[in-house]
Amino acid sequence: MYDAKTQPLASLRNIHKAYGNLKVLSGIDLDMSPGERVVVIGPSGGGKSTLLRIMMGLEQITEGSIEFEGQPYITALNGKTRIDANVRKKMGMVFQHYTLFPHLSILNNLMLAAVKTRGMARAEARDKAMQLLARLGLEDKAGAYPSHLSGGQKQRVAIARALMLDPQLMLFDEVTSALDPELVAEVEQVMLELAEQRLPMMIVTHDMWFARNIASRVIFCAGGVVVEDGPPEQVLGDPLNPRTREFIQRVFHIHG
Amino acid sequence: MEYDLQFHYVKQAWPHLMEGLWVTLQLTFAANVIALTLGFGIALLVMSRHWFVRAPFALLIEFFRCTPVLVQVIWFFYCVPILFGVYLDPMPMGILALGLNLACFNAEAYRAAIQAVPREQMDAGVALGFSPVQRVVYIVFPHALRAALPVLITNGITLFQQSALVALVAIGDLMYMGKQVATETYRPIETFTTVALIYFAVSFPVARLAALVERRLDVARV
Numbered sequence: 001m002y003d004a005k006t007q008p009l010a011s012l013r014n015i016h017k018a019y020g021n022l023k024v025l026s027g028i029d030l031d032m033s034p035g036e037r038v039v040v041i042g043p044s045g046g047g048k049s050t051l052l053r054i055m056m057g058l059e060q061i062t063e064g065s066i067e068f069e070g071q072p073y074i075t076a077l078n079g080k081t082r083i084d085a086n087v088r089k090k091m092g093m094v095f096q097h098y099t100l101f102p103h104l105s106i107l108n109n110l111m112l113a114a115v116k117t118r119g120m121a122r123a124e125a126r127d128k129a130m131q132l133l134a135r136l137g138l139e140d141k142a143g144a145y146p147s148h149l150s151g152g153q154k155q156r157v158a159i160a161r162a163l164m165l166d167p168q169l170m171l172f173d174e175v176t177s178a179l180d181p182e183l184v185a186e187v188e189q190v191m192l193e194l195a196e197q198r199l200p201m202m203i204v205t206h207d208m209w210f211a212r213n214i215a216s217r218v219i220f221c222a223g224g225v226v227v228e229d230g231p232p233e234q235v236l237g238d239p240l241n242p243r244t245r246e247f248i249q250r251v252f253h254i255h256g
Numbered sequence: 257m258e259y260d261l262q263f264h265y266v267k268q269a270w271p272h273l274m275e276g277l278w279v280t281l282q283l284t285f286a287a288n289v290i291a292l293t294l295g296f297g298i299a300l301l302v303m304s305r306h307w308f309v310r311a312p313f314a315l316l317i318e319f320f321r322c323t324p325v326l327v328q329v330i331w332f333f334y335c336v337p338i339l340f341g342v343y344l345d346p347m348p349m350g351i352l353a354l355g356l357n358l359a360c361f362n363a364e365a366y367r368a369a370i371q372a373v374p375r376e377q378m379d380a381g382v383a384l385g386f387s388p389v390q391r392v393v394y395i396v397f398p399h400a401l402r403a404a405l406p407v408l409i410t411n412g413i414t415l416f417q418q419s420a421l422v423a424l425v426a427i428g429d430l431m432y433m434g435k436q437v438a439t440e441t442y443r444p445i446e447t448f449t450t451v452a453l454i455y456f457a458v459s460f461p462v463a464r465l466a467a468l469v470e471r472r473l474d475v476a477r478v
Contacts, residue, residue, distance in 0.1 A: 053379075056379075056382070056383050057382065058379055058382055058383070085385075085387075088382075088385065089385045091383070092383070093379075093380075093383040095376055095379065095380065095383075097376050099374075099376045099377060099379065099380035100380075101377070101380075101394075101395065101398070102399075103398040103399070103402060104398075112384075112394060113384035113385060113386065116386065116390055116394065117384060117385035117386055117387075117390065118385070161384070162383070162384075165384065165385065
């Protein structure tokens with residue numbers, strides 16, 4: 001049995017990922033405890049999104065293994081990646097480009113996976129979906145189609161769709177990057193509320209101010225390895241590693 | 257022109273023509289039902305990762321696309337019973353021939369549409385825990401159907417017109433009835449003009465509908 005007090009929620013060991021000769025991740029080790037909100041930052045091409053996609057089971061790995069809640073989740077053996085589909089169902093993910101199903105209403109976007117992959121009764125799924133939409137201030141959009149929503153609304157629906165399945169870990173992959181600036185806050189607000197409810201999260205973002213607000217831990221990833229790992233005050237405020245320091249200075253535009 | 261147009265013969269034969277139209281519509285409808293479903297299956301098979309799955313269906317598509325429908329209908333009618341020992345009534349045989357032909361054309365439309373399904377949609381499907389089959393049913397098929405719909409409708413109307421060829425194998429469709437009426441009344445000009453107009457009267461509104469659907473989908477996309 002999984003014991004949240006003593007065991008890590010997720011435990012990544014020596015994760016390697018390469019596309020042919022191009023190495024994207026070169027040995028990531030990471031233990032995440034259940035209360036944590038890990039923000040992954042770093043230069044583009046540094047492997048942040050790849051790390052999240054691996055956690056979701058969307059990418060093969062060349063080497064390494066991942067345990068989740070003490071159970072084997074992903075292992076690489078002889079170049080083949082084994083992913084336990086039942087463990088995968090404990091992750092939820094929100095993507096940069098919303099990825100709502102355009103042919104379904106908002107309500108059906110929320111209900112489909114709950115009914116078809118979790119065996120929830122339709123009436124129950126409908127109630128839960130309406131509750132979630134109400135919580136996000138979107139109950140009047142239940143019958144609308146994704147093409148009629150703003151980017152911020154779509155992204156909030158995408159979050160609600162993931163929450164329908166009660167994930168044990170939420171993965172947010174640059175979820176505000178495609179949004180117009182004035183729509184970013186409404187999405188970040190929802191994520192902050194989830195943080196208050198102690199939902200474990202892994203977040204990839206370029207928004208350092210948001211990172212500081214939501215993170216309980218920040219990881220600086222560059223060149224396929226974890227360069228620095230610590231509380232947000234350290235990594236974003238006063239990094240120990242010179243590479244982290246250079247990156248932070250560049251993104252905050254503090255030169256000289 | 258010295259010819260004296262006499263449409264009252266056609267008027268007398270009108271119930272026969274309508275009987276023929278009814279057969280044509282049944283034929284078209286049944287062939288379309290086969291082709292809309294089977295076509296999607298063939299599209300998936302022809303996109304298989306394994307060449308030995310892909311190859312026979314690619315060949316099937318090319319066979320139906322590169323031979324005249326008239327030859328296909330006649331071949332089915334005369335050769336299938338002998339070669340495969342399958343004896344069907346003319347109507348089911350016509351449906352089968354036209355349905356398979358249309359399925360192959362629809363498969364090409366579906367294939368293009370399936371390739372256009374955004375990758376992110378599939379990622380979302382995995383993230384929500386859908387099995388590979390569920391992803392095809394709930395994500396790929398609705399996407400592909402929407403994208404392919406204008407072509408599928410156009411293919412369907414084309415088949416409605418091509419179905420006239422089954423008159424050759426004695427299926428009592430609109431064309432067959434037209435031929436009979438023309439022979440019995442000695443009024444081919446009036447009869448075949450009327451038959452042409454009936455085909456047009458059915459095809460034209462559906463073609464307009466296809467154009468409308470296409471415009472609607474363009475607006476709804478994004």
